[in-house]
Amino acid sequence: MKKIRLGMMGGGIGAFIGDAHRRASRITNDYDLVGGVFDVDYDKALEFAQQQNIDSNRTYATIDDFINGELALPEEERIQAVSIVTPNFLHYSFAKKLLENNFHVICEKPMTTTVEEAEDLERIVKESNLTFCLTHTYTGYPMIRQMKELIKEGVLGDIQRVDAQYYQGWINSIIHGTDSRITGIWRLDPKHAGISSCMGDIGVHAFNLIEYTTGLKVQEVLSDLSSVKEDVQLDLDGTVLLRFNDKLKGVIRASQVAAGEENNLSIGVYGSKASLKWEQENPNFLYLISDSEPTKVYKPAHGYNSTFAEESHVMPSGHPEGIYEAFGNLYKGAAKAIRSQDLHDGEFPTVTDGVRGMKFIYSVVESNAKGNTWTKI
Amino acid sequence: MKKIRLGMMGGGIGAFIGDAHRRASRITNDYDLVGGVFDVDYDKALEFAQQQNIDSNRTYATIDDFINGELALPEEERIQAVSIVTPNFLHYSFAKKLLENNFHVICEKPMTTTVEEAEDLERIVKESNLTFCLTHTYTGYPMIRQMKELIKEGVLGDIQRVDAQYYQGWINSIIHGTDSRITGIWRLDPKHAGISSCMGDIGVHAFNLIEYTTGLKVQEVLSDLSSVKEDVQLDLDGTVLLRFNDKLKGVIRASQVAAGEENNLSIGVYGSKASLKWEQENPNFLYLISDSEPTKVYKPAHGYNSTFAEESHVMPSGHPEGIYEAFGNLYKGAAKAIRSQDLHDGEFPTVTDGVRGMKFIYSVVESNAKGNTWTKI
Amino acid sequence: MKKIRLGMMGGGIGAFIGDAHRRASRITNDYDLVGGVFDVDYDKALEFAQQQNIDSNRTYATIDDFINGELALPEEERIQAVSIVTPNFLHYSFAKKLLENNFHVICEKPMTTTVEEAEDLERIVKESNLTFCLTHTYTGYPMIRQMKELIKEGVLGDIQRVDAQYYQGWINSIIHGTDSRITGIWRLDPKHAGISSCMGDIGVHAFNLIEYTTGLKVQEVLSDLSSVKEDVQLDLDGTVLLRFNDKLKGVIRASQVAAGEENNLSIGVYGSKASLKWEQENPNFLYLISDSEPTKVYKPAHGYNSTFAEESHVMPSGHPEGIYEAFGNLYKGAAKAIRSQDLHDGEFPTVTDGVRGMKFIYSVVESNAKGNTWTKI
């Protein structure tokens, strides 16, 4: 099968997330990176292209050059899909232009910086036949997909409580550093990071996993955010109370200053009959607990898993696949969509998931600003 | 050394918690159970005494008989301390009478049913020279004591977040049972259980561990409680936002309907330099995490622990001691107090801890009733 | 019910294992320690008796005094059972005298120093109506008992491999210490420790767990032992290949110089249909693994366990009981035997288990001495 011709916005020399996207795009062999706008500094972009063995003619200086250049090519050579891995504030305008010029889009999170922009992208995507994939990487883990399927099957009975956590510690060392680097860190600067640091960057992952695995929608939030130090303007830590339909409640806890935590993302969904628990740092283990039977531990690559979970894993059981495979599963899902192949429900996060995420972030910040009151999402 | 002569209120045939107190009292060999009021049914009390090989002359029908009978004995034969393991609503009146007649008291949790009663007991204890021990069992675990000591030493730097959880699932099977046994379960009946089920029974343990390990005091709470089903009058599940001094925040999550959970009590204290995490179901492991060094796992019976932690453990390293040893450590602490021996800070929970617990429960219920608003504790 | 009147040989001031036996004897409230020969130094024995509140008239200077003194008492006052917690080389002669004078015996491990002595005790016990309990503590854990029952039920199919390990590190620090304390450590001196250190002290526990849980008998061993340093005379480390009936094979690994290991005793039994794994340092978790179903985790205090496992646990699920409860379960089993109550199969280790253990140690040492050849057990 022909590989999908992929472009990339951003992700040049030294860019971590661009490299991650490229690895993810290669792992299932469905994409070929053939061009892009890799750097605002065009010389650096060219140097990067040479390193990566990419044609310099398809290394563009601006997004407009990119669009014009590619549209000038015959359709069978033209880039089909574009990964956006620029700083956050460019996501919206780049995605909009690309969609309007008929390119599929794979976009880093957060999708936009405001709810309005997110809804605008959603409208554009819906009016087109294009694929839009938002890389909420964690939904690509096989056991998260098994969790979604088990819940859909009704294994838990009625859901009674939902609980997700995302704890990191890395900002801690910054704000307590002796060199006062705070002002230099763009993530702590509202102009570049948007209205939230902790909730916008990682709380939204916990939120996304909750809606992804349960199929439920959060209706209202009540949040309590903390910026820890006087001179920090954005939240670095917080708790969000959740209210779903039918009085179902839940909670999200997130922190970027939980010293010593790495990427401790976990989720528990508690039902009337049984419950499911999963932790990102040991992602190949899914725990089904109930009052009447021994705890069951699901692992990838077993006949007892759902088709969806099994298709998300390649190695034999007991061989840990990790974050790149999860990431690659999203790229694979987008490839299937681009090729109009049949998709499982939830095979990659869509533009609508991006809108939900932005709404979550905005409502959480609003609740906190209003003195910790319930706020619609 | 002479054993302390122990009496018991309640705890007769079939009483689980009475048996647990007796095991705890025997483990360190500091007590001898010699009498009590074991049952409201005097015949059953006598049968129990015979089973336990207790003198029938010191098996009393009522607390007044007990007090009169014991006071009539010469001091060197008289019961010195009394364990109260009756239903909750009797704790206050029994404790009061015993203290007023000069008996040391070891009391099951919750100490009373109202804050006022709790404060009354506190006053009485303070005006006496008597020992009052509230059995918050989990503070007896060696690694909880090590955690307290490490925090006191300043290993964590400034505390930035506190997070505790107590998840159980057992009430779940009751409220979803086909036999509608809800009305028969006294714990779900406000008349017997007081104003709270989940927070009063287990949330308060999480609260107590937080104040115990950190030495900090919660100032305000904002709670969101859930009774899950229409016909249940008390909270079975909830989240409590915490506010300490100096803008420090935290959260307690508790549930009695988290299907499949057993006694999943855990605590994390996150500081500017490092963090500590502990889980009750593997109580011999204490995790110190930081951004700059490998995670350190503390276990009992090692020279690297504090004196207090080491004195709370007897077996060589790698031999798991469990809940009875934790419980026994509280009885040991009370024995040391009764004998006027030197105590470590935090060797057993006092009447003041009982007051804190009652205030926690009342403020949590109030916050929820007032539409999830901040409420002083 | 009347408590059993217990005596003790050894276990005076500062004796760790005597204290452990006393705690175990108290935990289920079936015994009352009323006398013994606590120390070779009679003054110290008296001091110990005073500390423990034991009658000085029943604190004897020698075992002969003990036997004469107790036999002189009326039967309803006389000590019924005796715990032997002396140095190993006295176990045999003390046990023999006690049994011949009609005392039940609870004996620390190893039962004797030679196979012949062990067989002699076995003969004496069989010709009497007396209870002999050897404290192989680990068989008292509820999940080991559940493991035994699951295997008996046939859950594993045919057993195909057995694998047990006991790793400690504590002797390591001794043999590498700068003060050459080796000569002073009685455990490394063949005169006091017998023919083996590592296998005699801990390898035999692994061996006992294998025969206990599987119900199978080892027929032959091939061993490879190591004393690590030139000047150490006994084995401190080794591997033992096992051969059972029907070509079934297995292996025991044990070490006292595995630096950093505490009491890392584990066992895996692998069958044609499924396998069971257990680790002493987290003794409340039993893992049933199979190729076709999610791993099942058994924990104490659940209806899915066998009666025997459930009777070996008191606390509600999720409350870790530990080594003392395991130990106490053996004392409880012995009490039931002494009172002629119905016993579960395997409720405490008998004199015959002691004989098996001695045969294991002797055959292991012989195999190693003969150049690692197969040796009958």
Place this chain on the structure above:
Amino acid sequence: MKKIRLGMMGGGIGAFIGDAHRRASRITNDYDLVGGVFDVDYDKALEFAQQQNIDSNRTYATIDDFINGELALPEEERIQAVSIVTPNFLHYSFAKKLLENNFHVICEKPMTTTVEEAEDLERIVKESNLTFCLTHTYTGYPMIRQMKELIKEGVLGDIQRVDAQYYQGWINSIIHGTDSRITGIWRLDPKHAGISSCMGDIGVHAFNLIEYTTGLKVQEVLSDLSSVKEDVQLDLDGTVLLRFNDKLKGVIRASQVAAGEENNLSIGVYGSKASLKWEQENPNFLYLISDSEPTKVYKPAHGYNSTFAEESHVMPSGHPEGIYEAFGNLYKGAAKAIRSQDLHDGEFPTVTDGVRGMKFIYSVVESNAKGNTWTKI
């Protein structure tokens, strides 16, 4: 940088291990698969090439065609390195021809079917300037590399014991299946699998990890192998005693019939000062245990790790990379060698590691055949 032009022998439609090699080769973007001999059925090979978008002109029918075809191309187009993923018995002849015609070789394990063949390849490689990479995948894990470095630094003191395990259960379901599929399984047929199943396939991985991490060489083995059922001709399970220089001992345990085990490969290296333990199913955790300090848990992506370990990991800490990253690290190492870049010690397994592996397998089988006697390796 130009990608290395890669060829492949075997690995056509449906081939699991070929797919794994291709994923590994893509992950670091150092290779481009441009041709090969993908299948003995040439039509299928062409179909595969089309699927993978490979030029049909470079899809050859035989290895001779491959060599002739590629040598006829100008050097700057010619395939530089070839992955051999054929059935085992072809490894030797293919590798020999490729090396003799100046192609770098990346070869699946086992390298050959006999020691002589292995030594022959070793000779050829040494006389050339070619890179030969044997894909002992597990040596690519970052924490295995950290383990190697910590041992090299002397953190453990003198090594006193080495213990490795590789347990699988998958053959179990075959030999106990009702359809008697045994004869059809090539792995159980000596003609195709060579002289050993369990030790040849997985025991050798445990052996390789031991020599890789410790830098020590095993001198002699004593083995005890089991084929479990009468009609199975090869070993499916076994234990191997190891003897190193200086009386150091160790043990390898391996099984393909440990029901329920997936790929439970683990290693422990025990030193006079401390010990290190690692498990493949949670490969991002490395445990350093000692008698005097809390257990330390090393994880990837931290400044406390060695350069070599850090270069083997890309994602931020707490994001689990898995088996493909480990595999990719070997391909990366081979790429560095092919490009004559500086290598870390142990960056990929060489032909000499392949010789060691074959010698291990042969000596293990010989020891077992000679009645479990010590045999030189």
